[in-house]
Amino acid sequence: xxxxxxxxxxxxxxxxxxxxxxxxxxxxxxxxxxxxxxxxxxxxxxxxxxxxxxxxxxxxxxxxxxxxxxxxxxxxxxxxxxxxxxxxxxxxxxxxxxxxxxxxxxxxxxxxxxxxxxxxxxxxxxxxxxxxxxxxxxxxxxxxxxxxxxxxxxxxxxxxxxxxxxxxxxxxxxxxxxxxxxxxxxxxx
Numbered sequence: 001x002x003x004x005x006x007x008x009x010x011x012x013x014x015x016x017x018x019x020x021x022x023x024x025x026x027x028x029x030x031x032x033x034x035x036x037x038x039x040x041x042x043x044x045x046x047x048x049x050x051x052x053x054x055x056x057x058x059x060x061x062x063x064x065x066x067x068x069x070x071x072x073x074x075x076x077x078x079x080x081x082x083x084x085x086x087x088x089x090x091x092x093x094x095x096x097x098x099x100x101x102x103x104x105x106x107x108x109x110x111x112x113x114x115x116x117x118x119x120x121x122x123x124x125x126x127x128x129x130x131x132x133x134x135x136x137x138x139x140x141x142x143x144x145x146x147x148x149x150x151x152x153x154x155x156x157x158x159x160x161x162x163x164x165x166x167x168x169x170x171x172x173x174x175x176x177x178x179x180x181x182x183x184x185x186x187x188x189x
Contacts, residue, residue, distance in 0.1 A: 007157060027055075027057075027086070029058070031058070032067055061092055082114060116136040137156055
């Protein structure tokens with residue numbers, strides 16, 4: 001009951017491999033100064049392939065408001081686009097994480113907003129279990145769909161070889177698209 005997807009950033013080609021993948025998360029921004037120069041072309045590749053598309057912001061220490069606004073200012077959102085916070089920097093607090101997600105949810109209420117973090121952050125840095133509309137958990141254990149956490153998860157990034165590969169906890173792409181478009185609550189696997 002899982003579907004596969006990938007995560008791309010400026011390290012990947014604008015015309016990345018899409019066969020066999022139902023979704024993609026594309027890095028758009030980091031902090032308040034960096035924008036992925038390939039993200040528009042990477043979005044086109046995803047849309048041309050019919051993939052469900054998500055976009056993420058890599059959090060850095062600083063103002064959560066400025067970073068959320070910077071991220072949202074770069075995107076012209078389409079129905080079903082998923083938004084994500086990438087929480088990996090040890091200088092970014094749990095409070096920042098929660099506040100950023102809530103601000104993005106408030107400013108883009110028609111879009112799902114999820115949290116990306118690794119298993120260590122989730123188990124040892126998180127203090128609220130707040131992940132917005134869902135948790136995207138990274139644990140490179142080579143065991144798709146088994147991230148070794150108790151909390152319900154939406155996406156599991158299980159390897160980075162040869163690219164960051166994920167499974168989505170959805171019956172199929174139709175269920176993911178319905179969830180991302182708020183048309184119905186998809187059931188989890």
